[in-house]
Amino acid sequence: MTPYRFTFDGTPLTAVPGQTLAAALWAAGITSWRTTRHQRAPRGAFCFIGTCHDCLATVNGRPNQRACLLPVRPGDTVTTQEGTGHEPTRQATGRNTIQEGPGHEPAR
């Protein structure tokens, strides 16, 4: 079977047909493809069965895709997801921190 080609943050990678995005990234030695909303900490796949949502990635411009469930499709463009995935990225805003909405503050 011909491997599928896709890119991760611009780097060309391949996936076995039927392989999930998380498995394909992990096979390429990439264990982190997301940063958290508050600490900007690196995260990747944790549960690998779609439960923990730690593996969220932006796929073809669509954020919050669970990489451990999503089979790679030929030509997919995958990018590191920052924060909620709906915020402007650091590159886009030129700021070091991303403004959090009021909903992100703890209720205390």
Next chain:
Amino acid sequence: MNPPADLAVVGAGPAGLAAAVTAADQGLSVTLLDAGERPGGQFHRHAAGEAHPDTRHGRRHYAPRARRLEEHRRTGRVRHLPAHHVWTVVPHPGPGGAAWTLHAVAGPDETPATVHARAVLLATGAYERQLPFPGWTLPGVLGAGGAQALLKSGPVLPGRRVVVAGSGPLLLAVAGSLAAAGVRVPAVVEAADYTAYARALPVLVRNPAKLTEGALHGGALLRHATRLLTRHAVTAAHGTTRVEAVTVTRLDRDWRPVPGTSRRVPCDVLAVGHGLVPQLELATGLGCATRRTPDDTPALVVDADQATTVPGVWAAGETAGVGGADLALTEGEIAADAIAHALCGTPRDPRRTAALTRRRARLRAFADAMAAAHRPGPGWTGWLDDTTEVCRCEEVTAGRVREAVTEYGAHDTRTVKLLTRAGMGWCQGRMCGQAVARLAGEPPAPDRRPLSCPVPLGHLAALHTGTGPADPTAPTTPTDLTNGGTP
């Protein structure tokens, strides 16, 4: 719209698959919905690019049922809907005797799907129980079941040097698979003590196959020079951008870390899990009653026929209490026979029923003994420092949870959640629920979540306006409502 099925089965793991083919064998029309691309569930995983799962269990249990599924699919008796995430089941009387409507999100494009059925069988399985420790959010730390999933279906080696830790029989299976695949497994770190099984000797004797399985795993570890450290835990993972080493500490009887017994073990991956938790939200959403298993985990109450407390809803497999694939198969078959009898008056073969019932009792007794042996001891919270993140999604630390309890008087998970947002993130408390409950001083409560997986808002809007399933060509908002209201 498809005509209502006699039976809708949610989940195509061992229980759901067995139930679907058994019910179809007896003449029922069955719709089988499953989140996976291919049947088999977490247990019978397919390697990407392979036609069939390559496991010893697979050949014996999976292959014949997969063949029957294929035959029933060809004759139209079973409608198999892969990559369908059922997010709610609602009572909904309709034409053709339909009593239930199941709503699902289908495929990577998240199109809405609706299934009507006269009866529902929930075989939604389980996910791993995770107990937090410092460093558990580092990339390279993954669930023990997750490591197995990556290895089986990736197929990808999770790392070169993998420590396997936590509690429960899955650890030995995972370590064995990893070692057989060429991964160096320096240690299996088990928090419980296997002598706990001695209290259940009569049950063990009645389950020789389980003992053989354990012995095979043990033998495999010996061959690969893997150390089994019982009554030990990984109490910290170290690294900056990914895990580089773990701290392993001896535990006392209550899982409290023993001071001065820590040592550092280098590794590039940590596979960790503390047993399994039944996935119950569809059932609890319907009002099905739950019970507490010997490891303090909520599971569904089912009767001798695997019927839940809600008429018309059955459950099989881990949903009815974690017990492994053999038990799940047995329960699936019992449920299918009972449903065929209830819906169509299909006579039941008393000898077959008696044999299945005996088998279920024996395997359930073993599952209970196992759950009791690996029940998390109360002392594990001793390895959490105040900066340890408990809720991975909302990045809530143990210190914040403790503060909510000691300073603000929160004595239950719900109040802690309201004060700290622990459990309000993407996973909706599936990863931190057990830990937060313990820190709040109460046993873990059954899942109560209105939606069992993320749902595009457009699907909900379409339901509300009564226009039926949303127009699949309409743009969908990838926002979901399961994250507690955050966008």
